[in-house]
Amino acid sequence: MSKTLRKGVLKTWKDDRGFGFIQPDNGDTDVFIHISAFNSMTRRPLRGDVIWYEAGADTSGKFKAVNARIEGLEPVLQAPKPARKWLWLLAIALGLVSAAVAAFAFLF
Secondary structure (H helix, E strand, C coil): CCCCCEEEEEEEEECCCCEEEEEECCCCCCEEEEHHHECCCCCCCCCCCEEEEEEEECCCCCEEEEEEEECCCCCCCCCCCCCHHHHHHHHHHHHHHHHHHHHHHHHC
């Protein structure tokens, strides 16, 4: 699918079910959008919000909105997760230090 940003208005939104439909500005047919399409937004979408999105397709080939954001809201920046290899190295280092302290305490 195209990586072109498209714009539309959130025509319907079922907050309890986490999905709705966008009415595109270009007059095309309504586009399905799921809550998972909104990456790190500061609030949940509301009917009438202006939505910027990319067109995607689900497993059955139907069009849907992906990589969406609500106009006027900045996404919440999340701190990057530490690489797992550093966690493993830290665990090994702590294990070696613990073993050395135990051996020292046992011998003296």
